Amino acid sequence: MLEVRKDILGFDTKVETLNGKKDYIFFDNAASTPALKSVYEQMEEIMKNYSNVHRGTGYKAFYSTELFDRSREYVMEFLGAGENDTAIFVKNTTEGVNKFARIFKSKFPDAKIIVSEMDHHSNLLPWKKYFNIRWWEVNDRSRLELDRLEEILKEENGKVKLVAVTGASNVTGFTNPVHEIARLAHKYGAYVFIDGAQLIPHRKTSMTTGNPEEKIDFLAFSAHKIYSPFGSGALLGDKNVLSAEEPQCVGGGTIKFVAKDEIVWADLPDREEAGTPNIPGAISLALTLKKLNSHDFNKLEKREEELASYFIKKFSKLNKFTLLGDENRTEKDFSVFSFKFEGELSPFLIASILSFEEGIGVRAGCFCAHPYLARLMNFSKDDLEDVKNKIIKDEMDKFPGAIRASLSFYNTEEEIDRLINALEKIEKGEFSEYYYREDVHAFVPKNFDFKIPDLI
Numbered sequence: 001m002l003e004v005r006k007d008i009l010g011f012d013t014k015v016e017t018l019n020g021k022k023d024y025i026f027f028d029n030a031a032s033t034p035a036l037k038s039v040y041e042q043m044e045e046i047m048k049n050y051s052n053v054h055r056g057t058g059y060k061a062f063y064s065t066e067l068f069d070r071s072r073e074y075v076m077e078f079l080g081a082g083e084n085d086t087a088i089f090v091k092n093t094t095e096g097v098n099k100f101a102r103i104f105k106s107k108f109p110d111a112k113i114i115v116s117e118m119d120h121h122s123n124l125l126p127w128k129k130y131f132n133i134r135w136w137e138v139n140d141r142s143r144l145e146l147d148r149l150e151e152i153l154k155e156e157n158g159k160v161k162l163v164a165v166t167g168a169s170n171v172t173g174f175t176n177p178v179h180e181i182a183r184l185a186h187k188y189g190a191y192v193f194i195d196g197a198q199l200i201p202h203r204k205t206s207m208t209t210g211n212p213e214e215k216i217d218f219l220a221f222s223a224h225k226i227y228s229p230f231g232s233g234a235l236l237g238d239k240n241v242l243s244a245e246e247p248q249c250v251g252g253g254t255i256k257f258v259a260k261d262e263i264v265w266a267d268l269p270d271r272e273e274a275g276t277p278n279i280p281g282a283i284s285l286a287l288t289l290k291k292l293n294s295h296d297f298n299k300l301e302k303r304e305e306e307l308a309s310y311f312i313k314k315f316s317k318l319n320k321f322t323l324l325g326d327e328n329r330t331e332k333d334f335s336v337f338s339f340k341f342e343g344e345l346s347p348f349l350i351a352s353i354l355s356f357e358e359g360i361g362v363r364a365g366c367f368c369a370h371p372y373l374a375r376l377m378n379f380s381k382d383d384l385e386d387v388k389n390k391i392i393k394d395e396m397d398k399f400p401g402a403i404r405a406s407l408s409f410y411n412t413e414e415e416i417d418r419l420i421n422a423l424e425k426i427e428k429g430e431f432s433e434y435y436y437r438e439d440v441h442a443f444v445p446k447n448f449d450f451k452i453p454d455l456i
């Protein structure tokens, strides 16, 4: 067993299923990853010295402040941030993108922003909210092409100030050449923002390459997707651009001086971290990144690639399931697989069968990437209208999404075998009776439910 698997908190959890107790298989790592046990234990010690930061005196205040500040430095080091960059702690990628979009608006109110059809809603809606956007469409193979980006940049003739694009898709696992995108954006006078939510947990990423033309100007990511699920994340980038005239969220920590009729704002990052920050979240993130580095991130990537190849080989045995965007996967793509069932079964029902009968956690739906799903599923305009109406009416039982299995380096070949066997059984119609529960918008078996301890 890979050493790091033992460091995954709960890797050996057993759960009750319709078919008795089973080892739980977690294939929903793209949504959120489990914590590292070693970091969890370290945090238990660290929390004995917990205190607020920056304002207090006494050992615990110094201790917490020192670790919090070092965490920021480590996050920047891990991501190869440049000399002029800062890192602002946020609660997740979504908050990072929103914060950045609002700051960018204050600097470049009339800018045009390029967003991509491959993106998660969290890297679409904030841009749509504030700016005139231009779509970078995916090609027939559901990929983003650099040539197309260049065409758009030329057509826009200097109006584009930012290319905001995901580093990797949470639906297909397709990974984008972020430094080449940066080079192109810069050539046409635009900045580049990378949504690192999926890229950073799977591919060792550095904002700098040594070539300033390839520098990633801005980046956001979530700790909970990189084995530190304690409510933190970061927005990194150039201090000059990130220092808006005035922070949106104001209060304690954001100022240097306040009088009845005067405010002097603090420098970055403080001015953008109003109130008491998530101190344990920041520290556990840095410790986790450090731990992943000590396991050798490149080896973890290689292991994940092995599992991805194994998954694809095994999946090809199935007759009624099709991988979305499968045709041209490369080894750069990471181990997220979305697939649909060629038949009448709802993806939500299939996900329920996997969880209630096999103890396998996956995800079903459109994965917060509706424009991309629409392309991958070949929805016509009418189909889209129909889907929209079903979603609005909460008719998830009739909703045509996909099922997503997202793997991590700590998963195993045996776990993949169990998933494929379970899907084969579904193909043969070998599963219990389920009904659609309107109140929870989910399929559940007739005579079984998970027993969740009555803790709260």
Ligand SMILES: Cc1ncc(COP(=O)(O)O)c(C=O)c1O
Binding pocket: 030, 031, 092, 093, 094, 095, 120, 122, 123, 166, 168, 169, 170, 195, 197, 198, 222, 224
């Ligand atoms: C590509 C991508 N971007 C952004 C997000 C949003 O991340 P969060 O929910 O942590 O803000 C996700 C979440 O799944 C994602 O996959």
